Amino acid sequence: MNQASILFVILWFCSLMNLAQTDSIVYAPGKVLEDAVYLTHDDFRHYRGIRKAQMISKTEKEQLDFLSKVLFEEKMTYEENGERFTVESKKVWGYMQNGTLYVNFKGEFFRVPVFGSISYFVATVTVINPGFYDPRFGMSTGSGTTKEIREFIMNYYDGILVEFSPEEIDKLLARDPVLFAEFKKLSRRQQKEQTYGYIRKYNALHPIYFLR
Numbered sequence: 001m002n003q004a005s006i007l008f009v010i011l012w013f014c015s016l017m018n019l020a021q022t023d024s025i026v027y028a029p030g031k032v033l034e035d036a037v038y039l040t041h042d043d044f045r046h047y048r049g050i051r052k053a054q055m056i057s058k059t060e061k062e063q064l065d066f067l068s069k070v071l072f073e074e075k076m077t078y079e080e081n082g083e084r085f086t087v088e089s090k091k092v093w094g095y096m097q098n099g100t101l102y103v104n105f106k107g108e109f110f111r112v113p114v115f116g117s118i119s120y121f122v123a124t125v126t127v128i129n130p131g132f133y134d135p136r137f138g139m140s141t142g143s144g145t146t147k148e149i150r151e152f153i154m155n156y157y158d159g160i161l162v163e164f165s166p167e168e169i170d171k172l173l174a175r176d177p178v179l180f181a182e183f184k185k186l187s188r189r190q191q192k193e194q195t196y197g198y199i200r201k202y203n204a205l206h207p208i209y210f211l212r
Contacts, residue, residue: 024209029116032099035067037076040093041159047210049096054078067097071109093159103154105161112154116203118172119154120164120196153199156208169195173202 025047027033036049043049052061056077059069070076071089078085090107101112105123114120127148151164155172162168173180183191183198 024211027208027210029204029207033096035095035097037067037071037078037095038093039087039091044093044159045157045211050078050080054080056084064098067095068102068109071095103161105152114196114199114203116200117156117206117208118199118202119156120151120199121154122149122151124148125150166191166195169199173198176202176205179205 033047034049034051036051037055038044038049052066055061055066055070056079057066057070057073059066063069071092073089075086076089076092090104092104094101094103094109096102101115101119102109103112103119103121106125108123110121110123112119112121124147127146152161153164153168153172154161170180170184173183179198179202183194186194
């Protein structure tokens, strides 16, 4: 390779590095993000939230759970660029409050205790029990609904929430071939016991980026 070609490669690489630095901002684990409401996952990726100062509410903004109380109401009203907007709370993607992310799952907001490239949380879901047919009475019995606690994980980069399972964990960890190979060397019992630890390992190795 001649000197001109080498120089071109160096300049091309530097331009990519500069582009990465200007187009995104790395999130430092432990950093407390400002309280804000995010209407969509794309808004969150761009760190483009609705701040407290924009909110129009009778609730005192000094309260630590101000956003939770605002979003508990049916609708949320805010101002932006001199205009007033109202949205249904159940359509809001999520919000950041006191350094903790809360995401919307089927119209309810749940705390995300593990936030990173792979996020983890638990949610209450409604389960339909079909019951069974009892020939003695000629009717179905035991049908109804129950509330159950389920575990969920979320890929930060697409915002899709999926129920926690070994298959879904494998899909996300597989993005790091070295870490994934280490994980798969464990017995099934060890994998089950150490899954949460490997999620944290993955997050430490792969910090998230907010887009500018």
